[in-house]
Amino acid sequence: MAGVIRDESGLFAVGGHARAVAITIDALHAARRRGANSVGLATNDGLSVRAIRGEGDPSDALADATLRGLAGSQTIGVVSHADPEGPFVGRVRGAWLGLVTVGRLTNAVRLAREQDERGAVTTTGSDAEVIAHLVGQSTQRTPVNRLVDALWKVEGAFAIVALTDDRLIAVRDPRGIRPLLYGRLEGAALFATEAGSITAVGGEVVREVEPGEMLIVDTSGARSVAPFPRRPRSVCSREVATLARADARAGGHSVHAVREKLGERLGDDAPCSADVVIPLDDAAVAAGYARARNLVSQPGLIRDHGPIVAIAAVCAGSRIVIVSAAASPDPLRDAVAAVRRAGAREVHVRVATPAVRFGCAYGYGGPTGDESAEAQSAAWASDLGADSVALQTLDALREVLGSFGGGFCDACSSGDWPVAPEIDGQLALFGAKPA
Numbered sequence: 001m002a003g004v005i006r007d008e009s010g011l012f013a014v015g016g017h018a019r020a021v022a023i024t025i026d027a028l029h030a031a032r033r034r035g036a037n038s039v040g041l042a043t044n045d046g047l048s049v050r051a052i053r054g055e056g057d058p059s060d061a062l063a064d065a066t067l068r069g070l071a072g073s074q075t076i077g078v079v080s081h082a083d084p085e086g087p088f089v090g091r092v093r094g095a096w097l098g099l100v101t102v103g104r105l106t107n108a109v110r111l112a113r114e115q116d117e118r119g120a121v122t123t124t125g126s127d128a129e130v131i132a133h134l135v136g137q138s139t140q141r142t143p144v145n146r147l148v149d150a151l152w153k154v155e156g157a158f159a160i161v162a163l164t165d166d167r168l169i170a171v172r173d174p175r176g177i178r179p180l181l182y183g184r185l186e187g188a189a190l191f192a193t194e195a196g197s198i199t200a201v202g203g204e205v206v207r208e209v210e211p212g213e214m215l216i217v218d219t220s221g222a223r224s225v226a227p228f229p230r231r232p233r234s235v236c237s238r239e240v241a242t243l244a245r246a247d248a249r250a251g252g253h254s255v256h257a258v259r260e261k262l263g264e265r266l267g268d269d270a271p272c273s274a275d276v277v278i279p280l281d282d283a284a285v286a287a288g289y290a291r292a293r294n295l296v297s298q299p300g301l302i303r304d305h306g307p308i309v310a311i312a313a314v315c316a317g318s319r320i321v322i323v324s325a326a327a328s329p330d331p332l333r334d335a336v337a338a339v340r341r342a343g344a345r346e347v348h349v350r351v352a353t354p355a356v357r358f359g360c361a362y363g364y365g366g367p368t369g370d371e372s373a374e375a376q377s378a379a380w381a382s383d384l385g386a387d388s389v390a391l392q393t394l395d396a397l398r399e400v401l402g403s404f405g406g407g408f409c410d411a412c413s414s415g416d417w418p419v420a421p422e423i424d425g426q427l428a429l430f431g432a433k434p435a
Contacts (some may be wrong), residue, residue, distance in 0.1 A: 003327050005238045005356055005366040005412050009031045009080040009102040010034025010193035011180075013161035015168035017188035018233040020075035023201050027192065028058035028077045028223065030200035034193055035079035040420040042073035042087040042098035044163045049096040051089040073188075074168045074217070076100045076161040081365060088128035092136045093426035095143050098163035099128040102193060103178040106156035106421045127158070136177030144216060148367045155419050157236075157362035159209075161191055168217040174231040175213030175418050177362050177409055179239055179250060187301035189217045196245045208249065208308040217349075232404045233407035237397065238364065240408070241353050246284060253404045256284045259325060262392065263288020270390035272321055272348040276300065280324040280335055285352040289323045297323075301335055308334045316343030322375060327391060329384070336385045349384060354413040361421040366412065 012027040014020040024041050039061045040053035054061025058079060078086045078100045088099040105111070105127045107337065112125060115133045115332055134150035135143075143164040151160075157177035162169040170191040172180040183190035185203035192198050195205045197211050209215060211229040235251035236243070240258050248255045251362075263285035271293055278300035279286030290297035300314035308331065314320075320339050324332060332349055339347050360366050401408045412418045 001228055004326050005242070005360055005364050006081075007034045007193075007239075008082060008365040009078055009086075009244055009364055011076070011078050011100050012103050012193070012197050013076040013170060013189075013191040014102070014185075015074050015076075015189040015222070016219070017073055020073050020188070021430075022076040024075040025058055025062045025184070027190075027197040027201050028062070028079050031079050031084070031193060031197045032058060035081045038080045038082060039078070040086050040100075041070075041075055042089050042163060043070050043075040043078035043099075043392075044098070044165070045070075046166075046176065049089050049098040049163050051087055051098065053086075065395055069368060072117070076163055076168070078102065086128060086209065087403050088124070088126065088132055091131060091264075092132055092362060093138075093143075093146065096163065097132060097143065098167050098208050099132060100161050101126070101128045101131065101158055102160075102363060103127075103158035103173065104361065105130065105154045105158065106361055106419050107154060108156070109435060110422055111154070130154075141145035143167070147171075148214070148375065151228065155422075159193065159417065161195050166218055170209060170210055170215045170217075172209040172213055174212035174228045175234040176208075176251070176407075177234050177236055177418065179236070179244070180209040182215060182315075184207045189222045191215070192357055194244055194377075195248045204435070208252065231305075233410040234364070235407060236433040237401060237408040237410045238326075238353070238360075238412060240401075241397070242282070243364075246282060249408060250405070258400070258404055259284035259352070260288040260289055260291075261403065262325075262397070263290075264292040265396050265400050266352050266390075266392050267292025268321070269393065269396055270350050272350070272388055273319060274321040274346070274348060275317070275318040276320055278314065278320055278322050278335075278339070280322050280331060281328070282325040285325045286323040289350060289352075289424060294399070295321075301338065303331075307340045310323070310335070310338035310342035310344075312342040314342075315339050318344040318347070320344045321348040321350055322386075323350050323352065325352050327353065327355060332386075333384050340385070346387045347385070349389045351389075354392050354394045354397055354410075356412050358412050358415045360412050361417060361419075362409075362411075365411070377388075 010031040042051040126318035138146035138149040159180040224326040240250040277297040
């Protein structure tokens with residue numbers, strides 16, 4: 001959607017459960033908003049690592065996984081908005097390796113070219129395949145140490161789950177840009193992009209995987225190591241502001257609490273004369289805005305599978321302010337039109353995050369800088385059909401997140417990359433920061 005940052009993939013993994021394949025399928029179904037076009041899983045049955053991939057909803061694409069003989073106590077899986085390519089599975093230095101990566105390696109283009117010059121055989125060119133080749137080139141003696149050695153050579157934002165012959169490994173990038181959670185279910189270890197996947201299968205969220213942390217799961221349980229150097233924490237600000245489920249935690253903080261504060265700040269900075277506050281996509285930001293303006297916030301929009309419908313009993317004869325967490329032009333345009341049809345006297349729009357001025361270099365989908373500027377300039381003029389429109393400023397976002405301890409990445413709005421994309425056929429995909 002023009003002008004909006006969205007996640008392009010989500011992962012899930014189970015270590016040490018007899019129903020690992022079935023649990024992973026259910027969890028990936030719960031994570032399908034992170035990726036609705038393709039799905040894949042790989043499992044370790046004690047003899048080999050085997051994979052299955054498909055398109056569409058995980059429950060349909062992987063429904064016959066057990067019929068194909070996939071069974072094992074350690075399983076990794078991924079949903080994606082892209083074409084099917086994960087997980088990577090292969091024999092590396094005489095041992096099985098299965099890999100799922102979400103996010104993006106910012107030096108992947110250079111690493112892939114170096115591997116090509118060494119004569120490496122590649123099929124997908126994916127980040128997972130780049131890492132697999134680095135594992136194969138490592139001089140370390142064990143599969144775990146080879147993976148650590150490989151990850152010392154990569155830069156970027158990533159969450160990774162990997163299978164070896166006898167272990168499940170989970171790793172989060174040293175800056176914590178991408179989310180990764182650790183949970184438990186009946187003694188088994190669970191890893192997921194977001195809490196909803198863990199709770200959907202009856203698991204309990206234990207904590208976030210720390211930036212730069214590696215968790216190794218085998219028959220003796222899970223143990224934590226920290227093999228990478230400490231870096232400044234840079235949790236994705238869009239993750240906490242718009243992407244994560246409302247019940248999640250990101251960067252050690254309640255997503256709901258952060259969004260309420262963003263709404264309150266928006267109410268202070270962008271007031272308008274209104275009678276009722278209506279949330280478009282997140283109740284917390286609307287509640288925060290309403291509290292700051294001493295207004296009533298209540299549901300006024302119905303968003304099922306069809307067109308957006310406004311509730312006339314809420315809107316008729318009133319001055320309405322629609323509050324949204326994200327600058328989503330199409331839904332906002334539809335919502336404004338629906339509220340007007342329901343009889344509103346005035347319709348105002350307030351957005352609790354700043355404009356997306358740059359693309360994301362870290363695996364979140366969205367427009368390039370030029371596309372974003374064009375889409376939003378059109379949307380925020382007369383195209384929305386609102387009486388007034390205002391977005392949160394970057395300074396306000398930073399101040400709110402700073403009150404929660406800071407350590408957030410806002411490069412999609414500022415161009416300040418925690419890890420600069422290499423100028424190697426890649427930076428042109430994202431907006432360059434003005435001089």
